[in-house]
Each structure stands twice: as C-alpha cells, then as structure tokens.
Amino acid sequence: MAVEQYRQYIRHLLSERRSRASIQPNAQEYEVQTLFDAEQDHYQLLYVGWRGNKRDFGCILHLDIKNGKIWIQNDGTEVGIANQLVELGVPKEDIVLAFHEPEVRQFTDFGTGEDLALSCG
Numbered sequence: 001m002a003v004e005q006y007r008q009y010i011r012h013l014l015s016e017r018r019s020r021a022s023i024q025p026n027a028q029e030y031e032v033q034t035l036f037d038a039e040q041d042h043y044q045l046l047y048v049g050w051r052g053n054k055r056d057f058g059c060i061l062h063l064d065i066k067n068g069k070i071w072i073q074n075d076g077t078e079v080g081i082a083n084q085l086v087e088l089g090v091p092k093e094d095i096v097l098a099f100h101e102p103e104v105r106q107f108t109d110f111g112t113g114e115d116l117a118l119s120c121g
Helices: 003-020 081-087 114-120
Strands: 031-035 044-049 055-068 069-075 095-097
Touching: 003 055, 031 055, 031 114, 069 081, 069 114, 081 095
Parallel strands: 069 095
Antiparallel strands: 031 044, 044 055, 055 069
8 A cells, every 4th residue: 555545544543533532621721632744754643731730641642654564653542543544454564563562563463564674774
C-alpha cells in the first residue's frame, strides 16, 4: 500500500477518536488534541488540561511511518489501533508494534521492523 494511504488512515482514525472524546464535566480547559506532522510522519492523539485542580496530560496514541511501515509507538486504547488498521486493509507485516521490545516482535502477528534496522546500519 502507498504511504499516502497510510497517512490518510491514521489521520482518519485519530480524528474520529478525537471527535468521539467525551466532554469532561468540571473540565473547562480540558481537550483531546490531534498532532499531525506529515513532513516527518509523526502522528499523536493526546489529552491536555485540567480536571478540577489536577493537571492532566498524556499521550493516548503515537504512530510514525518509517520505511513504508506504520510504527505504533504507544497505544492506550482498548480496541487497539493495529486492529483498526488491519480492518482498513493494512497488511499486518506493514504494522510494527514498536511498544514491544525488538526481540519480542517476531512473536506477534505483526511486522518486526528489522528492515528499518538494516537500512539504518
């Protein structure tokens, strides 16, 4: 699949999740944000703001595109964005679960990212 198609899938999934994020009561300054860096192929969904008197900030999803593959750096969702990408037609070998140690990735049903290590070495 073309990298541009992967970019569209990622932007769509992150934007969809942002729009479904519930408004938090007592959280006027609380929001869910999408960050798209198409030039460097970094994509994030995060939350930032205040809940009452507590500061709240964190990354829900972080994906990169490297060497034609989608690298999932962080996935704080229940469904798993890898599963959603597969449903859209992305081959499992084009998805790297980067939150797993490199030695463990071979035991997942997804890509290992070894081709990136070889191209960087």
